[in-house]
Amino acid sequence: MTIRKILVEPDPFLRQKSKKVEKVDDDVRSLMNDMLETMYDAPGIGLAAIQIGVAKRIIVMDLAKENEKKQPLYFINPEIITKSEIDLTYEEGCLSVPGQFAEIDRPDRCKIKYLDYDGKEQILNAQGLLATCIQHEIDHLEGVLFIDYLSKLKRSMITKKLSKQKKELERIVV
Numbered sequence: 001m002t003i004r005k006i007l008v009e010p011d012p013f014l015r016q017k018s019k020k021v022e023k024v025d026d027d028v029r030s031l032m033n034d035m036l037e038t039m040y041d042a043p044g045i046g047l048a049a050i051q052i053g054v055a056k057r058i059i060v061m062d063l064a065k066e067n068e069k070k071q072p073l074y075f076i077n078p079e080i081i082t083k084s085e086i087d088l089t090y091e092e093g094c095l096s097v098p099g100q101f102a103e104i105d106r107p108d109r110c111k112i113k114y115l116d117y118d119g120k121e122q123i124l125n126a127q128g129l130l131a132t133c134i135q136h137e138i139d140h141l142e143g144v145l146f147i148d149y150l151s152k153l154k155r156s157m158i159t160k161k162l163s164k165q166k167k168e169l170e171r172i173v174v
């Protein structure tokens, strides 16, 4: 397993639409293992393949608390079948938008269809944090970030801040 570099906004790659996985094979599983390792290292509770520069419809998540046993979740080609009409608000952050948080409303329940680690089709009824997290990650597969739900002004403030941080990181003195 390898820890990969996480892309940070603004990065045009993060805005790409990810492609469907045609076959769940060992290459896909090895990618998912790397994604999980990268997510645990960050640390975060969810990661989409596009965030490490792979435009495939793959998500890993683990919502276990610090003192609990790890509970890795793998979603390949996830699709939302139904969503509830009641919204739930969470303060969201994202590994590709470091240090920035905002309250986002999303449906509190959703039903999704996906392929699991072994390529078997599964249906999941998600609610609460799990539902929010899955919807946040599925957005990544469409090139959407949580900051896109904010006002234009707020979003551009965040993007400017991130661009500045990025430049500072790249600066070297020899």
Ligand code: NI
Residues within 6 Å of the ligand: 093, 094, 095, 096, 136, 137, 140
């Ligand atoms: Ni994210």
